Amino acid sequence: MNVTGPLVPNAHLLRSDILDSGNDFLGSKIDQDYMDYVHPHWRQYQAPEPYQHFLLGLAYAVILVVGMLGNLLVIVTFFMTKSLQSPSNAFVANLAIFDTLMMSKLPLFVMNSVVEGQIFGKIGCDIYGLIGSYSGMGAAVTNAAIAFDRYRTIAFPLDGRLGMKAAICLIIFTWLWATPFSLLPFFETWSRFAPEGYLTTCSFDYMTEGKSTQLFTMTIFSWAYVFPLVMIALFYSKILSHVREHERMLKEQAKRMNVKSLSQGDEKSAEIRIAKVAISIVFLFICGWTPYALVALIGCFGDRSLMTPTFSMFPAIACKTVACIDPWIYAINHPRFRAEIQKKVPWLCIFGQETKSSDNKSSVSDATDIKTETA
Template sequence: MNVSYAMSTLLGVSGPKSLLAPDDDAFLGSKIDDAYMAYIHPHWTTFRAPAAYQHFLLGLIYALIFVVGMLGNMLVIVTFFTTKSLRTPSNTFVVNLAIFDALMMSKLPLFVLNSAVEGQIFGKIGCDIFGLVGSYSGMGAAITNAAIAFDRYRTIAFPLDGRLGMKAAIGLVVFTWLWATPFSILPLFEVWNRYAPEGYLTTCSFDYMREGKSTQLFVMTIFSWAYVCPLLMIAMFYSRIITHVRNHEKMLKEQAKRMNVKSLSQGDNDKSAEIRIAKVAISIVFLFICAWTPYALVALIGCFGDKHMMTPTFSMFPAIACKTVACVDPWIYAINHPRFRAEIQKKVPWLCIFGQEKKADDSKSVTSGATEVKSETA
């Protein structure tokens, strides 16, 4: 008995009440108002409350993510709206992603406050706001990634007549917000599911712990809507881009053979473009998987699996993963783009993250599908 208690105290995580000290204040939920306890699944209250240093460490991690993520996303947003030459259809999707990610960052100060009080500082209202913002930003960012993949596919595969216009781009941006609306609003008004505390009870998400067929159906629906569908679209469009570039290279080689010349392509330039596409595609799919697979697994385990696996500490890692990716997104999508990087360097020259950009020689660009790859995937 004493060994179990000592180990649980050292790890600061699990252990049912019967195996731990009989001090009720040592368990999760002890600092939550009684009126709010109905929204907390009894599973969480069987675990020992995290030590103060664990709340402090998580709060510190989230504070760092907030600073870096908000800086990157706001640089992208401000640069886009203050630089006319950057306001293109393709960049509209990038700034929309930055807005969703900035929305994700905006709820982190609330988490830091929750960590300070070891609960929900604003109670049910604060939990609902936290869950609503997280739902909109998460699902919105997922489908925006798919929209970016679609835009790049159209631009690269159909460079002459496939580019999206500004009206079409704005229409797709509106669609991304509509896509995120149903499963953000339904839990808010408790029409289907609800927002509830999870893990250390300092974060809130849709309630995947409640028993019943309704919860299982909701989890499977949102799993398909917010994870499977965007991932399939992202993988499909980027695989088509890579296939298009390879077919283009094959066509050039066959044509050069018929014309009895060595090559019609730019050689290293075309190979570089293909490699660049592959790297961007792999990076984007990898980031999406890293961001949302942990949350998807936690929700599925909480709903269908063994709930004993769902310790408070374990359930906090998915939230860190998706917020870290929202912090990294602007550096991958926009700040890595030469034109964005150059404009940001002009606006904030004291920010010594970026080196001096070499101006591209437009006269050397190849007027082909592979050429469009280099400009659109930079």
């Protein structure tokens, strides 16, 4: 049920993890003129121990290093390797850019953890929320664009491939898609960015009571999560249906020709292999952003007694971990990316040496890229 009424601590929330006499309350190190942005729900809780801030800051520092390295490797490799500059890879590079944007705000979180609050006050919170909003919604719709591109490539290999101009238009669209619900709370035109959890992170305000908050929460939930997820599910279900139909036709043709089986061909296998990579990235996105969506819905419509500061920090960790893992999943599964990264940074031995089989698959990918350029 939604919490309405006076903004005072509720009796059923006063447990052992709530403010006890003599202990600092959550937000005690926040500037007084900024306390209006801290919802009273968070101020009921006892301040986290310093070691909790330290562990979170340490975890985010590791995610920052690993995630920034992986995403920058994908971006630099894409822009420096002409053979990789296909429409399909452009979408993956765009995803890496959004993930890099997500990584770029982690130093601010680490500093916030050191001071156990918002080191730059309101403007720091607004910038943190703005970057998170652009990177989160941008990654969501980019995953939908990847699914659309894979569907067109596999279902219509001759005349359905996206050209580079069409891909660039879709990439611009992903940035435009993320703009309205990033700028509206930034300028406080509709909703606002506010501290959450340990008050070292900021997101759109899903805690303030009122119909406006509920409407904004449901709108951004649909815009940033439901719609991209529906598009992703639709396109990948069509891919799976097409692959099953293609296999059925091959079996029937093999039966008529009185042979055991017919090969689908290296190019078709390569496309299906890349589709599997895209599906894995989408799966990571679901794992990363579903917890955040649930927390926002609970905070806006549900039982807020479940919304402890520690509980609300886990979704933020999940989404940033996914942004860290995305490029490594793609690089490990794509022979051409792996080979080019190995050439450019040979000291990064985790990629290992390419096998002959991988080289053959790379050649197929090159051929696919060339065909795409001429589509």
